[in-house]
Amino acid sequence: MALFVQKYGGTSVGNTERIRRVAQRVIETQRAGHGVVVVVSAMSGVTDGLIKLAREVAPDPPERELDVLLATGEQTTIALLAMALHAAGARAVSLTGAQAGIVTDGVHTKAKIANITPKQVHRLLDDGAVVIVAGFQGQTMEGQITTLGRGGSDLTAIALAAAVNADLCQIFTDVDGVYTCDPRLVPDARKLDEISYEEMLEMASSGSKVMQSRSVEFAKKFGVRFEVRNSFNNNPGTMIVEETPSMESVVIRGISVEKNQAKVTVAGVPDRPGTAAAIFNALAEAHLVIDMIVQNVSAHGATDVSFTLNKDDLARAQATLEPVVARIGAAGMSAQDGIAKLSVVGIGMRSHSGIAAKLFDCLGQGGINIQMISTSEIKIAVVLDESRLAEATQRTHAYFGLNEGAYTV
Amino acid sequence: MALFVQKYGGTSVGNTERIRRVAQRVIETQRAGHGVVVVVSAMSGVTDGLIKLAREVAPDPPERELDVLLATGEQTTIALLAMALHAAGARAVSLTGAQAGIVTDGVHTKAKIANITPKQVHRLLDDGAVVIVAGFQGQTMEGQITTLGRGGSDLTAIALAAAVNADLCQIFTDVDGVYTCDPRLVPDARKLDEISYEEMLEMASSGSKVMQSRSVEFAKKFGVRFEVRNSFNNNPGTMIVEETPSMESVVIRGISVEKNQAKVTVAGVPDRPGTAAAIFNALAEAHLVIDMIVQNVSAHGATDVSFTLNKDDLARAQATLEPVVARIGAAGMSAQDGIAKLSVVGIGMRSHSGIAAKLFDCLGQGGINIQMISTSEIKIAVVLDESRLAEATQRTHAYFGLNEGAYTV
Numbered sequence: 001m002a003l004f005v006q007k008y009g010g011t012s013v014g015n016t017e018r019i020r021r022v023a024q025r026v027i028e029t030q031r032a033g034h035g036v037v038v039v040v041s042a043m044s045g046v047t048d049g050l051i052k053l054a055r056e057v058a059p060d061p062p063e064r065e066l067d068v069l070l071a072t073g074e075q076t077t078i079a080l081l082a083m084a085l086h087a088a089g090a091r092a093v094s095l096t097g098a099q100a101g102i103v104t105d106g107v108h109t110k111a112k113i114a115n116i117t118p119k120q121v122h123r124l125l126d127d128g129a130v131v132i133v134a135g136f137q138g139q140t141m142e143g144q145i146t147t148l149g150r151g152g153s154d155l156t157a158i159a160l161a162a163a164v165n166a167d168l169c170q171i172f173t174d175v176d177g178v179y180t181c182d183p184r185l186v187p188d189a190r191k192l193d194e195i196s197y198e199e200m201l202e203m204a205s206s207g208s209k210v211m212q213s214r215s216v217e218f219a220k221k222f223g224v225r226f227e228v229r230n231s232f233n234n235n236p237g238t239m240i241v242e243e244t245p246s247m248e249s250v251v252i253r254g255i256s257v258e259k260n261q262a263k264v265t266v267a268g269v270p271d272r273p274g275t276a277a278a279i280f281n282a283l284a285e286a287h288l289v290i291d292m293i294v295q296n297v298s299a300h301g302a303t304d305v306s307f308t309l310n311k312d313d314l315a316r317a318q319a320t321l322e323p324v325v326a327r328i329g330a331a332g333m334s335a336q337d338g339i340a341k342l343s344v345v346g347i348g349m350r351s352h353s354g355i356a357a358k359l360f361d362c363l364g365q366g367g368i369n370i371q372m373i374s375t376s377e378i379k380i381a382v383v384l385d386e387s388r389l390a391e392a393t394q395r396t397h398a399y400f401g402l403n404e405g406a407y408t409v
Numbered sequence: 410m411a412l413f414v415q416k417y418g419g420t421s422v423g424n425t426e427r428i429r430r431v432a433q434r435v436i437e438t439q440r441a442g443h444g445v446v447v448v449v450s451a452m453s454g455v456t457d458g459l460i461k462l463a464r465e466v467a468p469d470p471p472e473r474e475l476d477v478l479l480a481t482g483e484q485t486t487i488a489l490l491a492m493a494l495h496a497a498g499a500r501a502v503s504l505t506g507a508q509a510g511i512v513t514d515g516v517h518t519k520a521k522i523a524n525i526t527p528k529q530v531h532r533l534l535d536d537g538a539v540v541i542v543a544g545f546q547g548q549t550m551e552g553q554i555t556t557l558g559r560g561g562s563d564l565t566a567i568a569l570a571a572a573v574n575a576d577l578c579q580i581f582t583d584v585d586g587v588y589t590c591d592p593r594l595v596p597d598a599r600k601l602d603e604i605s606y607e608e609m610l611e612m613a614s615s616g617s618k619v620m621q622s623r624s625v626e627f628a629k630k631f632g633v634r635f636e637v638r639n640s641f642n643n644n645p646g647t648m649i650v651e652e653t654p655s656m657e658s659v660v661i662r663g664i665s666v667e668k669n670q671a672k673v674t675v676a677g678v679p680d681r682p683g684t685a686a687a688i689f690n691a692l693a694e695a696h697l698v699i700d701m702i703v704q705n706v707s708a709h710g711a712t713d714v715s716f717t718l719n720k721d722d723l724a725r726a727q728a729t730l731e732p733v734v735a736r737i738g739a740a741g742m743s744a745q746d747g748i749a750k751l752s753v754v755g756i757g758m759r760s761h762s763g764i765a766a767k768l769f770d771c772l773g774q775g776g777i778n779i780q781m782i783s784t785s786e787i788k789i790a791v792v793l794d795e796s797r798l799a800e801a802t803q804r805t806h807a808y809f810g811l812n813e814g815a816y817t818v
Binding site: 071086087 | 426
């Protein structure tokens with residue numbers, strides 16, 4: 001008998017008929033002789049509806065109360081799923097985050113899990129019940145209701161899988177798994193059978209939004225094997241696993257893209273300690289999330305500092321930096337939106353050089369201009385004109401033969 | 410500084426605009442220098458919507474999960490009201506039933522309050538915050554979510570008022586208070602300024618459904634003064650108070666009616682011990698709620714036993730009694746629906762006789778036939794043909810001059 005944690009997202013439990021279908025899938029797992037803990041999100045649309053209500057009563061609702069409000073979404077789903085399982089003849093008991101022993105810090109709307117005491121979960125599993133836990137929520141030591149922020153239900157599932165020492169955590173969603181590239185951009189993108197935590201992290205942080213990075217990081221830290229798969233069919237999904245020696249030969253696993261980017265260049269930044277800090281501290285204090293940062297060697301005692309960010313934040317970033325540019329004595333600031341980021345990701349890059357040159361060659365052959373370059377151990381990212389993104393992605397996908405398999409050497 | 414518990418029902422918090430209006434009223438009370446604990450119901454329609462969802466996934470949902478589901482309704486309202494108060498500049502903190510220390514027994518969907526430990530409530534009041542508590546819900550000693558059944562939010566308010574020793578509990582609803590009679594039946598019905606617990610209980614149990622009897626009983630037991638008033642205007646409401654000596658002169662306070670009744674007569678019941686018990690035990694085991702029971706003196710060793718009940722339960726009652734009638738050797742059973750009950754209520758009836766005769770006279774003058782009669786210490790109830798109910802009520806209301814004031818002697 002194995003122990004499974006299954007997580008179903010908002011679309012998978014989007015209406016009562018889908019909840020009944022999820023119940024069937026859970027029962028199949030149980031009838032195969034396994035223990036099942038189910039983590040569910042709010043039904044799709046419910047959280048947005050609650051936020052709309054909140055905005056109607058208060059322009060800037062206090063975050064503590066937002067958590068009390070939003071937590072009702074998942075609580076509704078756990079009760080309905082428990083009822084559906086009951087109606088289908090299975091014993092099932094629902095638990096709120098608090099009841100499941102999920103203790104968080106007190107940072108409302110984006111709390112971190114401090115620890116999990118899954119006493120109730122174990123007791124109910126021992127009793128032969130399916131245990132249904134509300135994702136996305138917990139409570140503080142003092143009994144305050146908290147929510148975990150974006151991707152919170154995935155995190156609940158991964159963390160619970162670690163806490164109960166599950167054999168496998170299955171993340172059910174509305175796609176078949178993780179692809180070599182976004183199939184909307186590259187029609188012959190291929191579903192990956194497996195991917196390492198590190199690669200998944202780079203894919204996630206580069207725009208492949210199957211899962212938030214924080215859940216993948218948590219899984220990596222606690223060695224939780226998990227699978228991303230489709231709740232609407234029985235296709236095998238993608239296993240996210242610890243890196244194995246054989247993975248080293250995988251130079252490029254996939255391509256990740258991020259649209260709606262903008263770049264800002266602060267020109268002629270005096271070449272002395274503290275100037276870069278002045279720029280990025282100001283941005284951080286304005287809660288602006290910066291992605292790539294590029295600074296080249298200086299010439300004539302000054303250098304240019306560029307960074308990218310979501311284009312929706314561009315105006316705010318410019319307003320924030322205006323006084324900083326003057327204070328540090330930089331020459332000026334320029335900005336541009338309409339750009340996108342393309343990243344190639346693969347563990348084998350660690351030990352194989354020359355991939356960057358191949359990527360630049362591939363794009364150059366297509367007459368696609370590269371505006372910025374940034375690399376990590378297992379990733380090469382380039383910034384391009386957004387209008388050329390689809391073409392660049394298809395070209396790169398084909399160049400490295402990703403529709404056939406991973407690019408290996 | 411006084412301490413108020415204010416309870417707002419589903420209609421009063423029926424949409425976000427109304428929630429903002431409730432926030433204003435709460436703030437006025439606070440600005441007048443008072444401490445305020447607010448108890449709210451689910452927004453009108455929400456509970457029904459949740460029950461509909463439940464029925465879609467399970468024909469007979471387990472009651473434990475029904476409680477988990479329904480409790481989200483009030484949790485939504487407390488968060489929204491706290492936000493609205495915050496937006497209007499007041500400090501407010503929401504508490505679920507569990508957080509407010511409301512401990513119940515484990516009878517799901519109709520739990521009884523076992524005790525209240527209002528530690529959090531006191532701490533927040535001392536801090537100057539408005540405390541908003543989810544009505545209708547609590548938790549067991551073991552941390553299971555429970556709900557209190559019909560009228561549960563009123564009960565939460567009354568019980569909290571007792572636990573925090575409030576100066577007054579205000580039940581805000583969509584009517585101005587308790588009337589001498591249902592204004593839809595008697596257009597010149599008069600709102601009562603005050604009424605005793607006992608009278609309120611008789612009015613409630615006789616069909617004036619401003620509040621459930623259980624809340625009134627709780628208030629009486631713990632001496633909680635409460636007021637029923639309208640959340641949509643500033644009219645003074647009705648105070649429900651301990652009986653005072655001066656109330657003894659009030660012979661008739663009001664008239665209560667109950668429609669949709671049916672009566673069953675078991676004829677020729679052998680006059681020996683245990684036959685009545687056989688009848689009513691069978692009905693109780695079938696969970697049928699019986700109202701009036703009438704048995705006259707026996708003649709020729711047998712008697713007729715009649716009772717009334719809601720007409721929706723009539724078929725089930727007949728089916729239940731069929732075998733009992735045979736077993737006890739009764740002559741037969743007859744049933745009739747299309748009847749209604751009219752009750753006159755007043756404390757002064759205890760010490761003043763002749764009221765029954767006056768009521769029969771009044772109805773007799775109108776040619777209205779009385780089918781059954783039942784009396785308590787402070788009430789006389791008669792069963793009539795439902796088609797004559799409006800006429801009978803108007804006639805009685807006028808006969809005793811209730812539009813002018815209480816009928817005193």
